[in-house]
Amino acid sequence: MPYEPYDAFLLVSFGGPEANEDVIPFLENVTRGRNIPRERLAEVGQHYYLYDGVSPINRQCRDLIAAIRSDFAGAGVDLPVYWGNRFWTPMLGETVAQMARDGIRRVVAMATSAYSNYSSHRAYLDDIAAAREAVGPDAPEIELIRPFFDHPGFIEPLVEHTRDALDRLPEDRRAGAHLLFSAHSIPTAMAEASGAPGHAYGPGGAYVAQLTEVARLVSERLGEDHPYELVYQSRSGPPSQPWLEPDVNDRLADLARQGATAVVTVPYGFVSDHMEVVYDLDNEARETAREHGMHFVRALSPGTHPRFVAMVRELVAERAAGAEPFGLTALPACHDCPEGCCSQR
Numbered sequence: 001m002p003y004e005p006y007d008a009f010l011l012v013s014f015g016g017p018e019a020n021e022d023v024i025p026f027l028e029n030v031t032r033g034r035n036i037p038r039e040r041l042a043e044v045g046q047h048y049y050l051y052d053g054v055s056p057i058n059r060q061c062r063d064l065i066a067a068i069r070s071d072f073a074g075a076g077v078d079l080p081v082y083w084g085n086r087f088w089t090p091m092l093g094e095t096v097a098q099m100a101r102d103g104i105r106r107v108v109a110m111a112t113s114a115y116s117n118y119s120s121h122r123a124y125l126d127d128i129a130a131a132r133e134a135v136g137p138d139a140p141e142i143e144l145i146r147p148f149f150d151h152p153g154f155i156e157p158l159v160e161h162t163r164d165a166l167d168r169l170p171e172d173r174r175a176g177a178h179l180l181f182s183a184h185s186i187p188t189a190m191a192e193a194s195g196a197p198g199h200a201y202g203p204g205g206a207y208v209a210q211l212t213e214v215a216r217l218v219s220e221r222l223g224e225d226h227p228y229e230l231v232y233q234s235r236s237g238p239p240s241q242p243w244l245e246p247d248v249n250d251r252l253a254d255l256a257r258q259g260a261t262a263v264v265t266v267p268y269g270f271v272s273d274h275m276e277v278v279y280d281l282d283n284e285a286r287e288t289a290r291e292h293g294m295h296f297v298r299a300l301s302p303g304t305h306p307r308f309v310a311m312v313r314e315l316v317a318e319r320a321a322g323a324e325p326f327g328l329t330a331l332p333a334c335h336d337c338p339e340g341c342c343s344q345r
């Protein structure tokens with residue numbers, strides 16, 4: 001049985017290098033037309049070379065696809081699953097061309113990104129539109145499921161993984177351990193332009209409002225009394241351009257000065273433990289914590305948690321039914337970013 005009205009599911013992700021010789025061409029793809037200093041690029045290249053040029057993100061996409069396929073099969077959802085990346089093979093454009101050759105007409109897609117802002121949402125919609133245009137009139141219709149930041153399928157794995165991380169601290173350090181909810185920094189102008197135009201999200205736009213609510217929800221559901229806060233990581237761009245702060249490393253140093261002895265970082269701005277998590281948290285932030293004599297544990301991101309995988313199917317059903325987006329916060333989430341939504345500034 002096909003799954004009305006769709007005839008395929010498409011995972012759209014970022015892509016990452018899988019060998020040393022992929023690193024520079026990958027970084028060129030990511031930064032084309034972007035204002036990123038050379039030194040930053042050289043530095044980011046080193047993060048990848050440390051892992052023999054292999055980003056974990058493609059393996060994580062393959063694992064997620066395998067989990068989605070078996071979840072679909074178990075629930076009787078008969079949709080072939082395709083995969084296309086914005087910056088590395090399999091490239092989105094080639095996947096859309098393949099779907100056209102396979103006779104696929106209407107596709108439901110998921111971006112590996114939970115929040116609303118230009119880089120996490122609009123850029124995916126724009127790249128899907130460009131890929132369809134390149135294929136021409138035979139290209140399938142492609143609808144994206146909504147940003148899922150406040151769906152229980154995203155929140156519940158985060159709660160569980162935060163609890164697991166707390167359990168990994170020495171027992172006498174657990175009570176009172178600080179939680180640092182970490183998300184990707186973006187330029188403040190991009191943050192302010194995030195979300196639906198005209199909606200009063202407050203300073204930092206939809207992105208900061210969503211991150212603030214999700215940190216509150218996860219720490220509330222944890223049901224333990226840990227001080228928590230929102231921090232940012234992986235800043236890029238020229239120093240003259242303001243990006244969201246505070247940086248995770250700066251906060252770790254402050255907390256140490258204030259007498260904190262144990263910290264759990266929760267990479268809740270990400271769907272999987274890709275390079276920005278394993279390098280920027282597991283290496284850099286861990287080293288900062290070590291220098292300051294603090295215990296440091298990093299929670300897992302949702303990855304292939306069964307609740308997260310089930311969420312994908314639930315959101316496909318939600319989109320198929322044209323139902324109101326269901327979430328655990330009062331923040332609006334649109335299926336299709338309206339015109340002007342999540343614009344760059």
Ligand SMILES: CC1=C(CCC(=O)O)c2cc3nc(cc4[nH]c(cc5[nH]c(cc1n2)c(C)c5CCC(=O)O)c(CCC(=O)O)c4C)C(CCC(=O)O)=C3C
Binds near residue numbers: 057186234237270
């Ligand atoms: C919000 C956000 C997410 C999270 C949500 C989402 O997924 O959307 C994300 C994810 C990712 N970012 C990634 C890698 C990179 N991001 C870069 C640069 C940038 N990211 C930005 C934002 C985000 N990025 C921004 C505003 C820039 C500046 C340039 C621009 O204005 O667009 C650069 C260039 C070098 C540098 O500047 O760091 C690289 C290499 C990888 C792959 C990791 C791997 O290989 O495992 C992933 C999943």
Ligand SMILES: [Fe+2]
Binds near residue numbers: 184
């Ligand atoms: Fe990025």
